[in-house]
Amino acid sequence: MIRRNRIAIAVAGGMATVLALVMWSTNAVGVQGTNVAQTAPAVEAAAAPGDYGYDTPAAAGTDAPAAGAQTSAADQPPAAAAPPAVSNIRLVAKTVDKMGDVVQDGDGRTLYRFDKDTPKPPVSNCNDACAVTWPPLVVPAGSTPQLEGVDPALVGTLKRADGTEQVTIDGWGLYTYSKDPGPGKWAGQGVGGTWFVIQPNGKRNVECLPPGVTAPV
Template identity: 90%
Template sequence: MIRRNRIAIAVAGGMATVLALVMWSTNAVGVQGTNVAQTGSAVEAAAAPGDYGYDAPSSSAPTDAPAAGAQNSAAQQPPAAAPAVSNVRLVAKTVDKMGDVVQDGDGRTLYRFDKDTPKPPASNCVDKCAETWPPLTVAPGSTPQLEGVDPALVGTIKRADGTEQVTLAGWALYTYSKDPAPGKWAGQGVGGTWFVIQPNGKRNVECLPAGVTAPAA
């Protein structure tokens, strides 16, 4: 009985082998191609990466890291140029009788004009007015040197002639051509519209000439 079973199994195995060969030969494109592809994929997956001439990428490397070219490009970008510092200076001082004032680098008292506007900053002193009250100007793109003045309050405006006039708290700054000497303030209260400016940009209403009334705040 055992011998007969072995014969039967052998015959069955042989027939299975023949049947497999027939199917392989008649379906070379379909079944064979699929089996070969699957077998190849399994072999490749089982093989070490070094068998194919490359190293496996590290799983710990970040996938969103910028490319080396992008990093180099960013590193090569020049930093934004800082504004040039002018030789013009704004100096906050406290002087006798007048109190808090702002002077230029030569000690000349600086003024503001009530007919100007701080928001938006604009100057309405032109032509003959600008000859009597010379605007305090700086080279385009530059900033004045500051002593005791808040940089956040300092800016510039472009005048009609193209020059850059310094502003303090939005108010355009001027000197007075009739001041007899540095540190003097002959322009205080002229026309009821010209006043010495304080470091915070407000009018200084000390030492007003006779007949000039301090304007409302």
């Protein structure tokens, strides 16, 4: 009954508005038309949407974030770690006459390990004048060498005293020998009883030792 009364009031109000507008347009004196014209909106505003037999629809997608809203860092997927850059330094595993299994750099120079270094943790003890005679094989920080026949799981780097990154195999730092006569030669084999050609697995190669140098235990 209450709803029907409200609808009747709304309809009556609408008719009153139409009559008032007609009177306003025909009144030569000029009635305050603005006040009369506001009668219908005022009546409609007073009636709730439910009084006309419908409900206000719920806003769609209320669970979605508002346009332009920023999500927190926790909502973002974790960024994938960038893979290490590959340098132009190469490690090449080879089997050569007389010496057997060796590792060479990209220029064919034989690579050595130094028994006074430590592999765990990897530390180089060849610095200053030693590093002039036995140049360490270094790569740019954050990069890895190209590999041919060498297990990537064995290859890493150590930080030298001067801050450079020296390539390692199984934790042992790699060096060339400044007195090697050319690619594929190994004049540094057995020098001082501490320098040895390195094998692809990081072990000493004890072939072709000079007289007086015995294979270490």
